[in-house]
Amino acid sequence: MNFLSDLHTHSIVSGHGYSTLLENINYCKENGIKILGTSEHGPKMPGSPHKWYFHNIQNIPRTINNIIILRGCEANILDTEGNIDLDPFVIPRLDYLILSFHEAVFSPNTLENNTKALINAINKHDNIEILGHLGNPNYPIDYELIIKLAMEKNILIEINNCSIKGVSRNGSSDNCKYIATLCKKYGAKIILTSDAHICFDIGNYEYSENILKEINFPDELIMNYPKKLINHFHQKGKLLDVDYTNI
Numbered sequence: 400m401n402f403l404s405d406l407h408t409h410s411i412v413s414g415h416g417y418s419t420l421l422e423n424i425n426y427c428k429e430n431g432i433k434i435l436g437t438s439e440h441g442p443k444m445p446g447s448p449h450k451w452y453f454h455n456i457q458n459i460p461r462t463i464n465n466i467i468i469l470r471g472c473e474a475n476i477l478d479t480e481g482n483i484d485l486d487p488f489v490i491p492r493l494d495y496l497i498l499s500f501h502e503a504v505f506s507p508n509t510l511e512n513n514t515k516a517l518i519n520a521i522n523k524h525d526n527i528e529i530l531g532h533l534g535n536p537n538y539p540i541d542y543e544l545i546i547k548l549a550m551e552k553n554i555l556i557e558i559n560n561c562s563i564k565g566v567s568r569n570g571s572s573d574n575c576k577y578i579a580t581l582c583k584k585y586g587a588k589i590i591l592t593s594d595a596h597i598c599f600d601i602g603n604y605e606y607s608e609n610i611l612k613e614i615n616f617p618d619e620l621i622m623n624y625p626k627k628l629i630n631h632f633h634q635k636g637k638l639l640d641v642d643y644t645n646i
Contacts, residue, residue: 402623405602406436406469406529407497407557407592413439414446418598420459426598427466433625433646435601438471438497443484443504453489461640467625469638473497473531474524475504479512481519490526494638497557498524499531500538510539517545521552528632529590532559534574542578546587553635555622556582561594563606576610583616588631590622 408423409416418426420437427435437459440447456470474483474496483496484504490496498520500507505516517540521527530549533540533556549556558579562571582589591604604623611621622628629643 402591402602402604402621403432403625404434404436404623404628405432405593405595406434406471406495406590406628407438407473407531407559408436408595408601409439409473410437412448412452413444413596416596418596421463422598423595423601424463424466424468426601428464430602432466432602434467434469434628436469436471436495438473438495440501441472441474441484443475443477444501445503450486450489453485454492457492467629467641467646469494471495471497471528473499474527475499475501476516476520477505479508479516479519481516481521481523483520483524490524493526494632495528496524496526497529497531498527500535502537507537510541513538514541514544518548521548521554527552527554529555529557529592531557531592532562532571532594533557533578534559534562534571536570536574542581543585546578546581546585550585550587553588553631555588555590555631558589558591558604558607558610559594560592560604560607561600563610572606572610575607576614579610579616580614582620583614586620588620588622589616590628
């Protein structure tokens, strides 16, 4: 498989990344990756940028060194009411949100409360495009319920290579395989991501691809192909300044 986009990446701006945005971009150029999404953690994550970073994010050009740049945020769920750590006036300035649980922000809870928090966040906020690392064993959720809601909202389910590799969220692999199996069963769209915190990991989906091969996951449900990905955004009225026909 040759997937040429990665929408879950971090830089030194995150406080725990090791490459600059330009280093990430140059790595993409050297390795044939066409679309880079930069998605720093929301402000409540320790070490993360201030809200003005996200307010000012449109200063990042749409294209740098012939790489299409998508401006995102990995927003943190704060509570069971589904509040997140971005102000409403900031969200429209972003191309997309990844919605995630992080232990430093939202303490792991019961399956019922974790599911409630996720459902409320999905229903409360615009611009959510990806549900991040749902396989984290510290946050049990009702996978079938969440996947069906994601399909209803046309939100992508992330298959996070970093989680499966075990670099963080150790123990996620079996859950990620089960999530992918449910996505295959119901026809839910997925997106592979690296969750890279250093440029050399961008576009590396080795562990995720192995899982997909094991379950014979249908290629048509994978949204990482650049034209397919941009068309997905276009159908939702987004990224209209990007011409995917020339990718």
